[in-house]
Amino acid sequence: MKETLSTLTAVQKFDDRLMVLRRRLESLPVELGEQETRYSVLEAEAEKHLVERKRALSWAQSLENDVRDWEARVEKLEQQIRILRDAGAAQVARHEAEQHRGEIAKAEEKAIVLLEKAEKLAESAVEAKEGLAPELEELELFRKTVVADEVELQEEIAFLQNCRDTLFQKAHRSGRDLYEKLMPSRKGRPVTSLRGDSCGGCGMSVAPNDRIKVAKMASIATCRSCSRILVQEEVWDSVREETSVEGPRA
Numbered sequence: 001m002k003e004t005l006s007t008l009t010a011v012q013k014f015d016d017r018l019m020v021l022r023r024r025l026e027s028l029p030v031e032l033g034e035q036e037t038r039y040s041v042l043e044a045e046a047e048k049h050l051v052e053r054k055r056a057l058s059w060a061q062s063l064e065n066d067v068r069d070w071e072a073r074v075e076k077l078e079q080q081i082r083i084l085r086d087a088g089a090a091q092v093a094r095h096e097a098e099q100h101r102g103e104i105a106k107a108e109e110k111a112i113v114l115l116e117k118a119e120k121l122a123e124s125a126v127e128a129k130e131g132l133a134p135e136l137e138e139l140e141l142f143r144k145t146v147v148a149d150e151v152e153l154q155e156e157i158a159f160l161q162n163c164r165d166t167l168f169q170k171a172h173r174s175g176r177d178l179y180e181k182l183m184p185s186r187k188g189r190p191v192t193s194l195r196g197d198s199c200g201g202c203g204m205s206v207a208p209n210d211r212i213k214v215a216k217m218a219s220i221a222t223c224r225s226c227s228r229i230l231v232q233e234e235v236w237d238s239v240r241e242e243t244s245v246e247g248p249r250a
């Protein structure tokens, strides 16, 4: 049973490593998604300059249309003033023409301000777009790195899984069954070491006769509190050293 105990300890080391690698593999698309969102925000900010520019230009255009209408009206009023005999009516027409002239001056002034603003916004849009180029480059590079990392991680996982499965088959049937049964509830840690008088998994003290069972390694000893398979600290440490030097990085 000693062989089975050290085998299961080694299998757990592989499972630890596999869990870390799988988590990293799962996190890669999430990280890429975050980078893509960040870029989209920058792109939308750059786009905003152009949207504002368009709005300023269309406002200026609408003011220019108003000016044209008012100018036409003023011209008509001036013609009327020339032919009107009624001094009062001529005075009213003159007053209206004067009002339109004031509106024309204001609208022209405003249109100039808007056109200047549009010009500045066009410059800002060009600047923002230039600023985006290195960001896009960085995003593309990150995307390539993610793809390469995914391939590498998948290969490493497949290799380690194969090593782990081969090793697992070497353990005694009863040990394999217990390991698999405990695996989900013990969060991938069905094996632990006896630390002094206590269980390395849950910290509860282990009864003397159980400690003797652990030391003898003739059968599988488990913690009465957390049910984990208990192994001697020497077995635990030697397996940890072995597996960290050989393949799976800790």
Ligand SMILES: [Zn+2]
Residues within 6 Å of the ligand: 199, 200, 201, 202, 203, 204, 223, 224, 225, 226, 227, 228
């Ligand atoms: Zn325990």
